[in-house]
Every structure is written in structure tokens, then in C-alpha cells.
Amino acid sequence: MIGMLLRINDNIEIWQKYSPLERTGINAYRNKTQIGICGRWFDVITPSELVRMRNPNDGYYRVVYIQINMDTGEYYIGKSNRPTWSTLKRYQGSGLKFTHKYRKNSDKFVRFFIAALDTQEETEELEAKIVNNTILSDRKCLNLVAGGAGTSNRPPAEERNQKIRRHMLNTPQQSKAMLEGAKKMFQSGDTAALRSRSQRIKEVMSQEKYRKMTSNRIKNWIENDPEGYAESRRKNKESLNTPEVQAKRKVSLEKWKEENPEQYKEWQNKLAASRNNPESKQKRKDSLRKWREDHPEQAKANTQKRAKAAAAKLSKPISMYDLQTGKILKEFSSQKAAALWLVAEGRAKNKNCVTAISSVCLRKEIKGHGVRKSAYGYGWRFRDEEAHTHKEQQLSLWD
Numbered sequence: 001m002i003g004m005l006l007r008i009n010d011n012i013e014i015w016q017k018y019s020p021l022e023r024t025g026i027n028a029y030r031n032k033t034q035i036g037i038c039g040r041w042f043d044v045i046t047p048s049e050l051v052r053m054r055n056p057n058d059g060y061y062r063v064v065y066i067q068i069n070m071d072t073g074e075y076y077i078g079k080s081n082r083p084t085w086s087t088l089k090r091y092q093g094s095g096l097k098f099t100h101k102y103r104k105n106s107d108k109f110v111r112f113f114i115a116a117l118d119t120q121e122e123t124e125e126l127e128a129k130i131v132n133n134t135i136l137s138d139r140k141c142l143n144l145v146a147g148g149a150g151t152s153n154r155p156p157a158e159e160r161n162q163k164i165r166r167h168m169l170n171t172p173q174q175s176k177a178m179l180e181g182a183k184k185m186f187q188s189g190d191t192a193a194l195r196s197r198s199q200r201i202k203e204v205m206s207q208e209k210y211r212k213m214t215s216n217r218i219k220n221w222i223e224n225d226p227e228g229y230a231e232s233r234r235k236n237k238e239s240l241n242t243p244e245v246q247a248k249r250k251v252s253l254e255k256w257k258e259e260n261p262e263q264y265k266e267w268q269n270k271l272a273a274s275r276n277n278p279e280s281k282q283k284r285k286d287s288l289r290k291w292r293e294d295h296p297e298q299a300k301a302n303t304q305k306r307a308k309a310a311a312a313k314l315s316k317p318i319s320m321y322d323l324q325t326g327k328i329l330k331e332f333s334s335q336k337a338a339a340l341w342l343v344a345e346g347r348a349k350n351k352n353c354v355t356a357i358s359s360v361c362l363r364k365e366i367k368g369h370g371v372r373k374s375a376y377g378y379g380w381r382f383r384d385e386e387a388h389t390h391k392e393q394q395l396s397l398w399d
Contacts, residue, residue: 009073009140011038012066035066035114037077037130042114051085053116061088062123064115064130067098067142069108074101076142077131079123096164097178098142124148139173317383318361323374331383335361338380347376 006014013036033044045053045063054061060083067076076098082088092102092111102109117123128148135141145167168175185194202210222229239245257264274280292299315334322329332338335357342348356375358364361382365371373379 008068008070008075009138011135011138011140012036012068012073012075014068015041033112035112037066037114038134040130045113045116047113050113050116054085055118059083061085062117062120063088063113064117064123064126065111065113067093067102067109067111069101069105070110071105071108072140074140074142077127077135077147078143079127079147081120081123095143097144097175100178101142136167136171144168144175318357318380319383321379321381323377323379326379329378342376 004016006016008014015034015036017032017034034041035044036042050061050063060081062079062081064077064079067078069075076093076095078093078095078098080088080091082091092106092109093099115123115126117126125148128146131143131147133146136143136146145163168179172179185191185197188194218229240249315336318332318335318338319328320330320332320338321327330341332341335354336351338357339348339351339354342353343351353376356372357380359366359372360375360380363371
């Protein structure tokens with residue numbers, strides 16, 4: 001008997017046995033291949049042998065296999081429980097890291113069946129014995145978790161996810177390439193791949209759970225990398241304020257508003273309620289006070305700017321006219337001057353009457369009473385509106 005040993009890596013070896021009598025047609029010996037995994041040897045089952053190993057009780061094929069990339073030496077050990085031969089051939093493995101590698105280099109991987117068993121429990125037990133901590137610590141191994149997590153006694157999804165997360169955190173060298181790829185995709189901006197991934201996550205996850213997951217991720221980011229988070233916020237704010245993005249957001253909002261009028265109305269009501277509740281008002285008040293304390297010069301400049309704007313608004317010349325005839329009775333250089341005249345004439349108690357005059361000039365609507373048309377027995381309007389009003393009166397006479 002002649003043999004040849006092929007060393008794949010420190011943990012995986014392939015021993016090929018063959019007999020020179022095979023060439024002469026004497027089948028006293030058959031060529032055999034064995035796989036050594038951490039010093040434990042398994043006879044490789046050929047497809048022609050395996051197809052006849054179907055379980056007579058339920059017709060299932062239950063196997064343990066190893067996938068080996070013959071170029072890189074990477075490998076994946078798994079199990080399969082399939083009802084037909086065709087489904088067994090199609091199934092290559094479900095490990096996250098393995099499937100990522102397999103999709104890119106399927107022609108480089110060779111699958112060897114190393115055991116055929118009777119029950120699911122037996123496949124899980126054998127996989128658990130093979131895929132242990134020694135195997136998982138090998139950088140060539142594509143398994144992410146220890147073997148034995150099976151179909152007969154499957155733990156809850158959250159427990160499995162936590163187990164995978166713990167393993168990835170404890171063995172970063174195994175997941176480095178995959179994590180770097182995911183990080184690169186997330187940082188590449190708005191791409192079709194990122195949108196597709198987000199959509200898949202949303203389809204299998206409730207909105208509440210998705211929001212909670214996103215919130216936790218942001219909180220962890222703020223805690224672990226506050227400077228990076230602040231820089232990202234700054235860049236995001238700059239990009240949102242560009243004319244191109246603003247125009248795009250406006251078009252998108254208008255389209256959504258037309259397609260979802262009820263949802264838009266509900267959103268507006270919710271937004272108004274959130275802005276006007278006592279907590280939000282107090283939060284804005286505290287934020288403004290803190291900003292004033294941190295930026296006293298800017299706060300002073302803003303106050304002066306508002307005072308000038310208010311003065312310009314109240315300094316517009318106005319006219320007082322008779323409510324019956326529309327005849328102009330008196331003109332004032334500003335609303336404040338009109339208020340002082342009303343006080344001097346004893347028609348108003350104090351200068352606060354300027355508010356009523358302003359309401360008439362601005363045609364403000366009073367809830368439950370309509371638009372205010374008079375104050376202190378007179379009509380009021382801005383001087384720059386008189387030409388327009390006179391033209392309207394002439395047109396009404398012609399009509």
C-alpha cells in the first residue's frame with residue numbers, strides 16, 4: 001500500500017492511500033482518502049458510497065463534512081440533515097464567514113464527507129467534538145462558533161446571536177476581514193448595497209426593535225468615541241445644509257406628502273405636540289440660557305438685531321381713518337406715535353395700546369372673532385397700503 005500525505009495547515013492533513021494492484025484490475029484493495037483534524041483521522045466517504053447510506057427509517061441523509069480551500073488552506077466543518085440526495089448536494093454550508101468566502105471562491109473549495117450517522121443528535125455530538133476551542137483559535141478556520149448548536153435542540157435566536165457576538169469579540173482576528181468589510185460599506189455613503197442591507201434588516205425586525213438597536217449603537221459610539229461622533233455630526237450637518245441636499249430633501253418630502261396625506265397630517269400633529277409640550281419648552285429654554293452664557297457677545301448681537309427689526313416694524317408710517325366713510329383723519333410716523341396720541345387724548349390708558357393698533361394694521365385673526373378691523377374706535381393701516389386701497393375703491397366704483 002502506497003500513501004501520500006498532504007498537509008493543508010497545522011490542524012488539517014489529507015492522507016491518500018492507493019494500491020498499485022488497482023491498475024491491474026485486481027480490486028483486493030480500494031484507494032482510500034483520510035482527513036486528519038487535530039490528529040483525529042476520518043475516512044472520506046465518496047458520493048457513490050454516501051448515496052447508499054440513506055437512513056432506512058425516515059430516508060434522511062445525515063452527515064458531517066469539511067470544506068477546504070485548497071489554495072489558501074481555509075476550512076469549514078459543518079453538518080447537514082437533508083431528506084434527498086439532490087438537496088444534500090446543493091447545500092454547501094451556512095456559516096456566515098464561510099458563505100462570504102464561498103460566494104467569492106466556490107471553485108477553490110472541495111467538500112469531503114467524513115461521517116454518515118443515523119440521527120440529528122449524533123451529527124451534533126460529533127460536530128461538537130470536532131469544532132472545539134482549538135479549532136476555533138485557528139485563523140484558517142471559518143467556523144465562528146463551537147459545534148453542536150443543532151436542529152434538534154436549537155436555542156433561542158437571541159441566545160445564538162449573543163453567542164456569536166461574544167465569540168467575535170473574543171476572537172477579533174477571525175472576524176477582522178468581515179468586520180472591516182462591513183465598516184467600509186457603512187462608511188461608503190448612500191449605496192445600493194447599504195440600502196439593500198438596511199431593508200433586509202427592517203423586514204425581519206420590528207420597527208421598535210430596529211430603533212432600539214440603532215439607539216444603542218449610537219449610545220455606544222458616543223461613549224466609546226465622543227470625538228469621532230462629534231466630528232461625524234459636524235460633517236453630517238454641513239452636508240445637510242448644502243443647497244443640493246436641501247433641494248433634494250424638499251422634493252422628497254413633497255412627494256411623500258402627496259403619496260401619504262394621512263401619515264403626513266399625523267406626523268405634523270405629532271411634531272406640533274412634541275414641540276409645544278412643557279418638557280420641550282423647558283428644554284429649549286434651558287438650552288437657550290446655556291447658549292447665552294457660553295456666547296454672550298453673540299447673544300447681545302442677536303438681541304440688538306431683534307430690537308432693530310421690531311423698531312423697523314413699528315416705525316412704519318400709519319394712517320387713522322373713519323370706519324364709516326374711510327376718510328383719513330390723522331397720520332402718524334409710527335405705531336408708537338399713534339399710541340402716544342391715544343394716551344394723550346385719553347382714549348387709551350397706556351402705551352400698550354400699540355399692540356391693538358398693530359393687530360389691525362397686520363390684519364391679525366383673533367380666535368373665535370375673525371380678523372380685527374378696528375382699535376379704539378378707528379381703523380388703522382400702513383401708509384404704503386393706501387395707494388393699493390385707493391385703487392381698489394376706484395375699481396369698485398366702476399363695477
